[in-house]
Amino acid sequence: MTGQDTEALRLRAVTALTAARERTALLTSCVEDSELTAQHSPLMSPLVWDLAHIGNQEEQWLWRAVAGGEALRPEIDSLYDAFEHPRATRPSLPLLAPAEARAYAADVRGRVLDVLGDTRLEGRPLVDAGFAFGMIAQHEQQHDETMLITHQLRKGPAALSAPPPPAAHSSGPVAGEVLVPGGPFTMGTSDEPWALDNERPAHTRIVPAFFVDTVPVTNGAYQAFMADGGYREERWWRPEGWAQIREHAIEAPLFWRHDGGRWLRRRFGVTEPVPADEPVLHVSWYEADAYARWAGRRLPTEAEWEKAARHDPAAGRSRRYPWGDADPEPVHANLGQRHLGPAPAGSYPEGASPLGVRQLIGDVWEWTASDFLPYPGFRAFPYKEYSEVFFGPAHKVLRGGSFAVDPVACRGTFRNWDLPVRRQIFSGFRTARDAEPV
The missing domain is CATH 1.20.120.450 (dinb family like domain)
Known part of the structure; x- marks a missing residue:
């Protein structure tokens, strides 16, 4: 050096x-x-x-x-x-x-x-x-x-403030979903200097073709699930999730309440109407999974999420970030607590993946279908308690980072995990579906 x-x-x-x-x-x-x-x-x-x-x-x-x-x-x-x-x-x-x-x-x-x-x-x-x-x-x-x-x-008046995210802008309509072609891609990393142990080592994954939402599921889309009895229909829920819904009388994302025929939310001490065009926030894995079932879709696997975010078909390689290898800039993603909430769906076109998938980094952590497991060849470093003790079916993987994540702790390979009941975290999701066989 x-x-x-x-x-x-x-x-x-x-x-x-x-x-x-x-x-x-x-x-x-x-x-x-x-x-x-x-x-x-x-x-x-x-x-x-x-x-x-x-x-x-x-x-x-x-x-x-x-x-x-x-x-x-x-x-x-x-x-x-x-x-x-x-x-x-x-x-x-x-x-x-x-x-x-x-x-x-x-x-x-x-x-x-x-x-x-x-x-x-x-x-x-x-x-x-x-x-x-x-x-x-x-x-x-x-x-x-x-x-x-x-x-x-915390209860009480607001103690933090920040400007709102920039309005979404686009040169044209944003497609509802994107086809991610099947085949191999490189998952994880072996050469990112500050990558943590669970991101390593780089290895090849073969992922069949699938469709993935272009943007995260919005509050408006999620309210359609709610209005259709989503929280009252057991058939959409995993047994453990249904038990949580019934035990705690859950009928909406955390911090939401119904008032005068409309949904309101409390965000950092401020009560406001729920904006239809923002990614839904503060939902558990069970809620995300139930919505996906109701919509006739599913949550993407962790490998699918990373392929959608990093794979560059033209170059035949995986990028550090959806937009390329350069560190995040404000035009790419909503990170670093610059704003106190997600940006409208369709924002940050400069941060899109090669296939056109948007907002994969920042805004909301995205639940995946996958359990938190080690990669082939994993080695705990520098201590087992960072990752290894959490491996197993108890924790589900989240990807992408939220508006609250700093760029130093967010990249295309970064893995987060939590219990599937967690709702206080800045979590949302997008859905996927299998591609029809040719």
Whole structure:
């Protein structure tokens, strides 16, 4: 690696870490300390736990493991171990107070930036191409998205604001679905420097031809399912999903309510009419699956989703992103919390895939039909708890990222996963169907 390459990597690492910390500061400074220590939902941690957890992970991986520094606060490691303490129990722990959590995270960050200039970014798997720094930047941004979910769940007036997404524009009508030709494609990656273990290694998948929605399913389309008795007809639901619907009396996406003959939603403290042209948000896997069955379609598999997003038939290769290999720009996708919701369906034509599929990156996480499983040749790195312990049928894969995802934690190979009952996450979906045999 040349000196110029090393300096470019260091700049990339500093930029990513700084952007993440600025976002963390925004999410934790816009409310009073009492809001930081409160638990706004048993599904989520108090915001102050996320704040100190971010600092603790950075200390463990960048200060201790990479720089070889002495532990700064070893006594708090167990408090901020996500596997040791479920979210619902975290308010009862002796957590750092907001001021102390901020000071701790700032102390760790200062030490990390001091040593980054002297750290060799090669020679060890943990630091090759700056991997550990990218991993921690992605970790912080993932917790920023988690904190944004907590902001959506909190009661009271709005604490965050952002301009609306740009209006959808197009040179012509957008087709309802796109044919993805059958055949092999390269799934996953072996050469994306900051890709996480579950994205690796690159391997060949053979996917039969299928049709996929050009855009995510919209609120208007989903309301047609609701109006047709979708939540009252057991035949559309998996048994576990139907049990959830009945037990919790669910009749609409989370945060929706019916009032005066129209549907309203609460979004970050603001109540507003549900816009028909936006991708539907805050639906579980079971709801997405039921809609697809009602529509005579199905959810795409994870391999189908990635082929639709990355495969370039003309070049015979897989791209980093639908639009190409260049990093995301605002014209490509709705990412990074620039807006506080998805853009209208059909937006971002510059971000379309080679086949013309739109909004595959950003706006809403998209549920797929697939369980979260390892790729052939998977190797856990740098710790099993990031991915390996979640593999199996309990978790379903989501792809594409949402408006709340930062570009550093979003790419064509990035894999997210969650329990199929989850609705508080920024999740939507698109549907697919088999192509007719020739």
